Amino acid sequence: MTALPTRTLGDLTTSAIGVGAMVLSPGMYGEIDDAAGEAALRAAVDAGATLVDTSDGYGPDGHNERLVGRALAPVRDEVVIATKFGFRVPDGEPAHRFEVGLEFGELAVNADPRLVRGYAEQSLRELGTDRIDLYYPHFPDPQVPIEDTVGAVADLIAAGAVRHLGLSNVDAATLRRAHAVHPVSAVQTQWAMWHRPEPDLLDAADELGIGIVAWSPLGSGFLTGAVSGLAADDFRNNIDRFAHLQANNDRYAPVRSIAAELGITPAQLALAWLLARHPHVVPIPGSRTPSHIVENLDAARVRLGDDELARVDAALADFVPQGTVDVFGGAS
Template identity: 65%
Template sequence: MTKTLPTRSLGQLDVPAIGFGAMVLSPGMYGEIDDDRGVAAIRAAIEAGGTFLDTSDAYGDDGHNERLVGRAIRGRRDEITLATKFGLAVPEGAEAHPLQVGFAFEELLVNAEPKYIKGYAESSLRNLGTDVIDLYYLHFPDPQVPIEDSVGAMAELVADGKVRHLGVSNVTPQELRRAHGVHPIAAVQTEWSMWRPVDPELLEAARELGVGVVPWSPLGAGFLTGTVERLGADDFRNNAPRFDADSLAANNASYAALQTLAADLGITRSQLALAWLLHQDAAVVPIPSSRTPAHIEENLAAAEITLHPDTLARIDAVLARLEPVGATLLQDAR
């Protein structure tokens, strides 16, 4: 029987307080993985209450991650709140626009011209095996296209019944306000965790506009679990300065202080990191990733953890003393 988690609101969309990010279930992220294991992970998330699933047309080759999610939810679509993103899987014949921000291991290219947006959505619908996307994000704003134009084309998808709610990802506070001025934005996705602070102006803008905040990489690409001591050769995190051997050793040594906090509370480090995020704002819904059912269940159980104000003050005092070594994958925060 599927567990029910506490819910939170992203704009007018109600979702479980913790979702599930499917990105790491495609090969080339945390090393190789077969589709059967990926499907099993998604289904474990669903059974544990993580029915808010997050993917993108850019995760894996040729829409692999979306197709994997579609396979996993076949016959259970009505239980799922389905979120995906567009813009980085630039269609053939479209001009690829370099982003002014990027990941350490590659240049990110985007095209969010209005004339391509219906095609992006229709491709995702086919990959996911559904006739509607619950939450559709602009993955990154296109530096050559006003965000108002991109969101205007996304709004047409809502009018056509292909999409229910709109989101934006990796935007500045100003871009969020401009996007919301065109069509209500349900959620903004941004990198945020105990080792990557959120832009306070973005959080303020989201609060003012009634936009939910969906932190991606809420466990610091796995670092905050306390279990990452070395990476395999085919792990994309090798490209992040924060995960090189010396930086990782230094970060593990300093962030070991979190283990004492978690042990005192009788929870895991992952649960501490997620519960702390949930206590930052009532409209925060993190989307942790994992390939292991036991870890997925552990992560989702954090939705039911209450941290006393004194405990939160103690956590914040520890975090204030910690300074991570090296940059994360996203080199320039927006």
């Protein structure tokens, strides 16, 4: 395993860039077989990634967790496995539905504390491991106080089944309420050149010593500069900004030009820029291609000077994407 620079998420240390595994299950970016998914994860670990992010809701019937577990079994003690719960609602239990600004539907979750131990036991079986390193409720349940959900995870931490608590897709007030019950190591939020978190969420995380895990740091692949069209079964067809792909690619061209001048890829520039924005942010880009994974991870070694950051920020000030950005998406 090649060593990458590291960062801290609360009291948890990981590689400065991790890997989002969502794209390795079928039904997200089109079809993929398990052999290719496992090869992608092995390439990530070989290149130095020590944080791999999954969820009980990625892929059909726990597929993503099983894939991650198989691929990481030989290096289990060398990696941090993060997973999320609340989407795979057990039969007979109510699914609490709520709108989150999606263009293509609503979410259904259940984070009832009575179910959390069962969720964890299921994920442990799927992952083939005896502990979850970082455990998140995938979304706050509109019917369940966050204190109750966090209290159930705290019980799992006390029992040794979970090592660290995370929160995902929450606001600053919810983060503060959760942290008052049990220390939160990381908060996962969407953060990329074309979508920024609310400043008060970042302020709360800084104040409480909580790290930031940035999902979709490459704008679902757009910020790689390589997306010119989508397959019919690609979930990104549901994202409004991809309906205006040519216009947005034109608007993004100045940023791509800066990357070319610096001798790095647009993806590396997007990730290096994000790392420069906060000392405790860990992006989790996803890719199915081993060479692209290695390229993304190499961005952890890119250092942007003040003048270079100023140029990028000036270009981004003029980069106003057409269309809305999906707030659910994935870690890619």
